[in-house]
Amino acid sequence: MEITTMAQATQLHAQLLKNHPQTHPQLTLTKIFNFTALSPSGNLTYAHQILKSLQTHPSNSYFHNTLIRAYSDSPDPFHSIDFFVNWLMSDDPFGPNPDRFTFPFVLKSCAKLKLKRLGKQVHGLVLKSGLGLDLYVQNGLISFYSGCELIGFARKVFDEMPERDVVSWTAVINGLVENKKAVEGLRVFERMERDGVEPNSVTVVAVLRACAETGALSVGRKLDRLVSGRGGKLKKNVVTGLIDMYSKCGCIYSAVRVFDGAGDRDVYVWTAMISGLASHGQCKEAVELFKKMESVGLKPDEKTMTAVLSACRNMGWVDEGLMHFENIRKVYKLRPTVQHYGCVVDLLARAGRLEDAENFIKSMSIEPDAVLWRSLIWGCKVHGDSERLEHLIKHFEGSSMDACDDCGTYVLLGNVYASNGKWKDKANVRRLMNKKGLVKPSGYSRIEINGVIYEFTAGSTCNTEAENIYKKLDEIEETLRENGYDPKVSDVLLEIDDEEKATQLLHHSEKLAVSFGLIKTEPGTIIRIVKNLRSCEDCHSFMKHISSVYQREILIRDRIRFHHFTNGKCSCGDYW
Numbered sequence: 001m002e003i004t005t006m007a008q009a010t011q012l013h014a015q016l017l018k019n020h021p022q023t024h025p026q027l028t029l030t031k032i033f034n035f036t037a038l039s040p041s042g043n044l045t046y047a048h049q050i051l052k053s054l055q056t057h058p059s060n061s062y063f064h065n066t067l068i069r070a071y072s073d074s075p076d077p078f079h080s081i082d083f084f085v086n087w088l089m090s091d092d093p094f095g096p097n098p099d100r101f102t103f104p105f106v107l108k109s110c111a112k113l114k115l116k117r118l119g120k121q122v123h124g125l126v127l128k129s130g131l132g133l134d135l136y137v138q139n140g141l142i143s144f145y146s147g148c149e150l151i152g153f154a155r156k157v158f159d160e161m162p163e164r165d166v167v168s169w170t171a172v173i174n175g176l177v178e179n180k181k182a183v184e185g186l187r188v189f190e191r192m193e194r195d196g197v198e199p200n201s202v203t204v205v206a207v208l209r210a211c212a213e214t215g216a217l218s219v220g221r222k223l224d225r226l227v228s229g230r231g232g233k234l235k236k237n238v239v240t241g242l243i244d245m246y247s248k249c250g251c252i253y254s255a256v257r258v259f260d261g262a263g264d265r266d267v268y269v270w271t272a273m274i275s276g277l278a279s280h281g282q283c284k285e286a287v288e289l290f291k292k293m294e295s296v297g298l299k300p301d302e303k304t305m306t307a308v309l310s311a312c313r314n315m316g317w318v319d320e321g322l323m324h325f326e327n328i329r330k331v332y333k334l335r336p337t338v339q340h341y342g343c344v345v346d347l348l349a350r351a352g353r354l355e356d357a358e359n360f361i362k363s364m365s366i367e368p369d370a371v372l373w374r375s376l377i378w379g380c381k382v383h384g385d386s387e388r389l390e391h392l393i394k395h396f397e398g399s400s401m402d403a404c405d406d407c408g409t410y411v412l413l414g415n416v417y418a419s420n421g422k423w424k425d426k427a428n429v430r431r432l433m434n435k436k437g438l439v440k441p442s443g444y445s446r447i448e449i450n451g452v453i454y455e456f457t458a459g460s461t462c463n464t465e466a467e468n469i470y471k472k473l474d475e476i477e478e479t480l481r482e483n484g485y486d487p488k489v490s491d492v493l494l495e496i497d498d499e500e501k502a503t504q505l506l507h508h509s510e511k512l513a514v515s516f517g518l519i520k521t522e523p524g525t526i527i528r529i530v531k532n533l534r535s536c537e538d539c540h541s542f543m544k545h546i547s548s549v550y551q552r553e554i555l556i557r558d559r560i561r562f563h564h565f566t567n568g569k570c571s572c573g574d575y576w
Contacts, residue, residue, distance in 0.1 A: 003035040006043055013050070033063060037070040044070055044079075061096035069105045077109035081118070100131055104140030111147030119144045139167045146175025166200050174206040182213035183453055189219070199226075201235050208241035212248040215530035215557070218451040220245040224258075233263060240268045247276025250528045250555035250562065267293075271304040278311035280562045281571040286311040287320070302337050309343035313350065314561055316575060321347045338369055345372045349379025350575070354388055370406030377409075381416055389416065407438040419490070445509035445531040449520045456512040458504075463516070470507075473515040476546065477506055485545045488538040505538045510556060514546060526553045534559050535576070544568050 003009050013032050029050070037047035047070065051063050064087055071080030084106045087098070103126050110119035123141060131137045138161050145154035158164070158172045169192040176185035189207050192199070199207070204223055211220035220242075227238055234242075239262045246255035259265075259273045270293040277286035290308050293300070300308075305328050312321030325344050328334050341364055348357035357376050361368050373392065380389035393413060410433045417425040433440075446455050454463065463469060477485070492501035505511075510531055517527040535558045543554050548568030556563045564571035 003031065003039075005041055006036070006046070009035050009042070010046070030062075034066065037066050044074060048083075061099050061102060064096060065099070065101045065105065068102060068109075072105040072109045072112070077112045080109040081106060081113075081115070098125075098129065100134045100136050103129075103131065103137050104143075107140045107144035111144045114148055116148045116150065119148060133162060135161070135163060135165060135168070139165075139171055142168065142171040142175060146171065146178060149179055151175055151179040151181060164195075164197075166197055166203060169197055170200070170203040170206055173203065173210065177206055177210045177213065182210040183455070185210040186214065186216055186219060186453070201227075201238050205237050205241045208238075208245045212241075212245045214448075214453050215249050215446055215528060216448055216451075216453055217249040217251065217528065218448060220249055224254075236262075236264060236266050236269055239265075240272045243269065243272040243276060247272070247279060248530075248557060250526075250557065250564075252276055252280045252282065267298050267301055267304060270298060271301070271307055274304065275307035275310065278307055278314060278561075279557075280564070281314060281573075283311035283315040283317070300332055300334075302334055302340070305332070305334065306337070306339045306343065309340060309347070313343050313347040314572070314576075316347070316351050318347060318351050318353065336365070338366060338372070341366070341368070342372055342375065346375045346379075349375050350382075352379070352383045354379055354383060354385050358388070358392075370409045374406070374409045374412050377412055377416065381412075381419070405436060405438065407433070407440060410438060411440050441532070443509055443531065443533045445513040445529050447513040447517050447527070447529050449517070454513070454516060456509045456516070458509050458512075459507040460509070460512065463512075465516070465519070468519060469512055469515045472519055473506060473511060476515060476518070476550075479549060480542065480545045483545060483549050485542065488536075488541065505536075508536070508539050510535070510539050511542060514543065514554060518546075518550065518552070524552075526555060528555045528557075530557045532559060535563060540570065540574070540576075544570055 003012065009032050012028070016028055016032070033047055033050050036042040036050065037044060044067075047067060051067060054063075064083075068080045068084055071077060071083060074080075084098070084102070087095075103122060106122055107119055110116075110122060122144075126132055126134075126137055126141070138157055141157045142154045145151065145157065154172060154175045158168060161168060169188065173185045173188050173192075176182065176188065186207070189199075189203075189210070192203075204227055207223060208220060210216065211223070223245075224242055227234055227242075239258060242258045243255045246252070246258065255273065255276045259269065262269055270289070274286045274289050274293070277283070277289065287308060290300070290304070293304075305324065308324050309321055312318075312324060321344060325336070325340060328336050328340060341361075345357050345361060348354070348360060354376065357379060361372055361376065373395070377389065377392050380386075380392060393416065410429050414426045414429040417423070417429065442457055444455050444457050446453055448454075456463070460466075487502045487505050489498045489501040489505065492504045510529055513529045514527055517529070521527065535556060540563065543556065543563065543565045545568065546552060547554050547565035551567075554563075554565040556565070558576075560576055561572065563576070
């Protein structure tokens, strides 16, 4: 008899207790226990009671491990650890001992709860139990250390493994991507290929995320060919990963191709495509696709609504954006997240509706974070509302500023002071950042050439062809100046003369990357660049001029969106 409901499970258990009060048929009891512990329709408390009711515990650890596994997947994985500790403290001499199937689930709970110290203690127990070289346990250790942002420990476990399976490779690749080391994750994948290990769908998704993060289009295309060549219907998570990868690598039409070819689409597939269209400035298409998703009966989730609001933000559609925000609660019965609020504040601030943006923040049902106030401060700076700007800056002075640990807010405030010539105030902001141990993230730009990812920072000379890059850059600037380019030296917020400011601007990371791209690629090749910060006005102007003078298409993905430069124009319409 197949058990499908708790009512069936309890009835069968009652019959078992009635007919076999002393000894229960193991197969039937295991069936009941598995359903109550592992089925979405089960009841973990009931499963625990079954285990506690056994007069003599089974000699093997199956029941214990199953319960630990179930708790580790539950909303409160601490019960998994609590049960494990009580098991260790049990004085039953005939009871089972933890084995190779126990520790990975305990480590999984430690990772979910970020219990770094406890997880390391479990690692010690692993070694004492003689399971330090067990493949299954080592895979669990990699996942634990990765999930607790201890990626160095995860790599150490991985590198010292005497044997590895596809799960081992996947765990370390996924861990590297999660810990913002996607380039390293791609290198590990290359090693995996050289070792002849066949990636599974989970590996593919992890590597696609690395490709999306770094802009590694050639690797992403290779994975597309690999999974498509296997035949059969692609798993939905792979489809979602391919759409996201192509979108973030600047190939939106390849993303559309994957989406159109997907027969079975869930909300994640639709959301990836809506988000991709929005980031490429195809916002009308994004909103229309959202309406089509609704028409086929799919309910949006929080990420879907973030994608729709991003489309409205990127186009400056204030009224439509506010309507979609209201629908989050009223129509879709979702709770607005800080990302939803952030999109609306950014939308209003960009549109110059600064008072509305400030009132919106004050009316929020959740505590606004520093990023929301930063968006408003940025809007005041752009639209020249100096009175409101002064008011908002005072908001962050004193205790408010002391409580703020958002590095970006301090950087913006420092830039505001600098743009107004208040160098002493900017120095004070810098001192406060140092006191708090806040470090401004380095800006970088990445470009992929012949399957290799090159990373540039402002003024960097680490590339082996640095001399040629700077020589080419000087040549580009001279040509562009002859064709109307004028460096926007006001973007450089330092106490230096205009000539030095122009040099600072010329050595921005994306300019180094595009110079390298022009050197290394054939005429007519699209240059694709990924950067981690918002594009400055001067770089934006620079790229427009290059696209016109050199007749090159340039795709730049900044922190906000894509900029597609062709024939002296940008897809963002200079609205970003």
